[in-house]
Amino acid sequence: MGAVGIIANPYSSKDIRRLVGSARIVADWEKVNILRRIIIGLQSTGVDELYAMNDSSHLIVRACDYPGIFIKPQFLDQLVFGNPNDTMVASKKMAEIGVKVLISLGGDGTNRMIAKGNDQHCLLPVSTGTNNVFPYDIEGTHMGLCAGLLATGAVEASECTVPSKQIIVTSDDGLHDIALVDLAISYSSYVAARAIWNVNDLYEVFLTRCEPLDLGLASVGARLHPITVNDDQGLAYKISNDGNSVRKILAPIGPGTVQEALISEWNILQLGEKLTREISRCTLAFDGERETQIINPQTIQIEIKRVGPYIVDVKKCIQLGINARCFDVN
Known part of the structure; x- marks a missing residue:
């Protein structure tokens, strides 16, 4: 079974476009809730190896402090400086570890830094930024389920990904x-x-x-x-x-x-x-x-x-899992 990585950017959705327009603010507590839903979906597929980038807002730590979440994240051995390079370094380290699937929380800029760190990840980008052309605005539970299907090998990445x-x-x-x-x-x-x-x-x-x-x-x-x-x-x-x-x-x-x-x-x-x-x-x-x-x-x-990175078609991945009866309970 493969490992899953999570990189969550605490600074996404907080730039000047909140002042000059009506761009949303995704507060830290909402990012924590999204992460909880992702992790609950992920662990339901049997994944038990999760790596994460720590951050100044401790998003992953707070997300995992929740009844029903039993998976214990392993944090990267990394100094965090609170700038975009944190994401780039974390991406490199995730590749060195060999995570099978990487989940990101952020916007276009966050995912760009992930690609600068390593552009061969199998990536599930969750939208918490501003304009968000690159990441998906999809419910976190589905993203976690999708990551689990790929990490466990129930669905092959080659069947539902496209290189960016x-x-x-x-x-x-x-x-x-x-x-x-x-x-x-x-x-x-x-x-x-x-x-x-x-x-x-x-x-x-x-x-x-x-x-x-x-x-x-x-x-x-x-x-x-x-x-x-x-x-x-x-x-x-x-x-x-x-x-x-x-x-x-x-x-x-x-x-x-x-x-x-x-x-x-x-x-x-x-x-x-x-x-x-x-x-x-x-x-x-x-x-x-x-x-x-x-x-x-x-x-x-x-x-x-x-x-690259290799972007997952979430709907296709879930459908492939359904076709393979991955959601049938014995």
Whole structure:
């Protein structure tokens, strides 16, 4: 029987978009409740080996302090500093341990850091962030059951997973970074509050996926040409800064924030297609957050590849378990 890992981000759903829009706040107590439901579903399948990243809010400790939860989590030997690197380090350690399934609580940014730590995990991402294109908004009990089916081998991961696409960004100056959903080139010269909440601050956006119910930068792309996680394509669009546009798009840039986006150009990208951009005095935003400040002129290369992590189709996994009579009680 395989082990299951959990990485829960206590800082997700707490950025500036609570002030400039009406984005939800997922309080720590709600994350604890979600974790309890996940663990109850997980242990009902017979899984008894659970690894977890500790965190400053002690979410896992609090979740397991509950009648009916008997599984004892093993915490990673890791110093926690309260920054995104905690997630990246935990992902690496989970891979070294050899967890068969990894469950994450967070948003697009949390899962990006997991991929930066190790992008070959079999991943069940639970949505507790803001725009949440990458993770699922699915009841935690089902997520736990799904993880259990995979960890016990009742369902093979190869039957219900797809490797994620990544946007890989490199430069001759040593830059190497990734995004799971979107990369944006922002006119802003400073990282500042990080979160992207005004589409008119952007020059160009690159997407791995964009579906009609997505929020954020992907919502603009979805109104141009929807692309699913299974499609071997991506999409790029440019925001007009002079009022001239080929399309004017109304899109939900965040919860409670609907903006007009003037599109000057857009096109479909193929996997493996390499793009080059000359940039200076700007910032690069990865999965909705400005992170890299560019001061001097430099050339970056952008490419979309299907690499990982391997995302589980929860509905298909549960159905496969039903077909195999995994839920029948003797």
